[in-house]
Amino acid sequence: MPERPQALFAMTARNVPHIFPPEVLVRLREHVEIDPTLVAQDFTDPRIRETLARTEVLITGWGCPRLDAAALDAAPELRAVLHAAGSVKGFTTPEVWQRGIAVSSAAAANALPVAEYTLAMILLAGKDVFALRDRLRGRRAFPYGDILPGIGNYGRRVGIVGASRIGRRLIELLRPHDLKVSLADPYVDEAEAARLGVPLLELEELLRTSDIVTVHAPQTPETRHLLGARELALMPDGSVLINTARGALLDHDALIAELRAGRLSAILDVTDPEPLPAGSPLFDLPNVFLTPHLAGSQGNEVARLGQTVADEAERLARGGGLAYAVDHTVLERAA
Incomplete structure (x- = not known):
């Protein structure tokens, strides 16, 4: 069995157990090596940087820090970002696309x-x-x-x-x-x-x-x-x-x-x-x-976002293409 790629959560920490409840987390961990207690909310945190240096897959969500040149320099092995939310505009930068990093979004979910x-x-x-x-x-x-x-x-x-x-x-x-x-x-x-x-x-x-x-x-x-x-x-x-x-x-x-x-x-x-x-x-x-901005995924619906990411992690582990890859050339006019 091939070795699972190293992954890291990068989002608001309190959201992780909601987006990845136990059954979804088990599925995700079948395809990536990830510590659910280690969540990047600041890429300059020394404890985070140690894991970031060998991270191949970032599992992002609401509250993800910006992936600027400094953050990407600290993650030389990074090859994919799987976003457990909608738009990636808030945290991606041109450097992500310039470095050929694949980005997927759960926007469809x-x-x-x-x-x-x-x-x-x-x-x-x-x-x-x-x-x-x-x-x-x-x-x-x-x-x-x-x-x-x-x-x-x-x-x-x-x-x-x-x-x-x-x-x-x-x-x-x-x-x-x-x-x-x-x-x-x-x-x-x-x-x-x-x-x-x-x-x-x-x-x-x-x-x-x-x-x-x-x-x-x-x-x-x-x-x-x-x-x-x-x-x-x-x-x-x-x-x-x-x-x-x-x-x-x-x-x-x-x-x-x-x-x-x-x-x-x-x-x-x-x-x-x-x-x-x-x-x-x-x-x-x-x-x-x-209503208070609740039309999007709320409550038990956010687990659907985590499930989408787990499915993408499986495709990535098997060497297949991402089903929900983001096309950065149309990102500016995408919702």
Whole structure:
């Protein structure tokens, strides 16, 4: 049996037992030699540097220190980084790619709970659940048996902004439902949209023709305030905006103005800034449903990220290619 490569955890230490519970850790250790009690949170720590010098595989996650030239110089044997989370933008540097180090990400696994959250919110928003819940709570009475006009998910128009991993997974999850789904993404052409099974629209047309708009674009300098006052004004009266991507994609001042006017509703899992200041009107506006950045992997879902890394470690140990290798040439426009 070939010798297992030396590996090292590099992430926030308290997250390790959640991402790698016992059964997942056992699987990981079948393919790499790793000490779960040794976790790099600072690559200059003398105890870490001793192991780093012979590390071939880094198992990274939220809180991983930056892999700059100094850190990489201290890890001359490093050949792969397996990231047990989504984006690698926060800790990778050009030196990683220049040195030919393979990088894998569990972004695809992390996309699933975000898509599930979004699906749930679309269906609840289509029923106007949040407003009607408040109406029932306030009046302690409701016109049971009456047909409520204007609600329902039969033929509801859903616009997806961004064919990211999450956007694409959401398209899959929406297929069994009687919804009219469309997509806006400048990097997708008509042929690819056809393969995804959705019509491709310009952003302005999508905003004008959607009852529910859900944002899944990456955060880049070009997408900051992607939806500002002009774009929000295009959305029909009574429509709903969902954001599970990054808060900076929305101009919050413009959004708050629309919300105060009562023209739109919003479901926000991310904000700008994050967390919001205590005095933000988003906490109290009745047409806002606010959640604390929990759409992504949480609780028992983070073990799926660890399982993805264990699978990648097996492929690496067998000399195969990584299933979720990161392409650094498109990293800047990836979510």
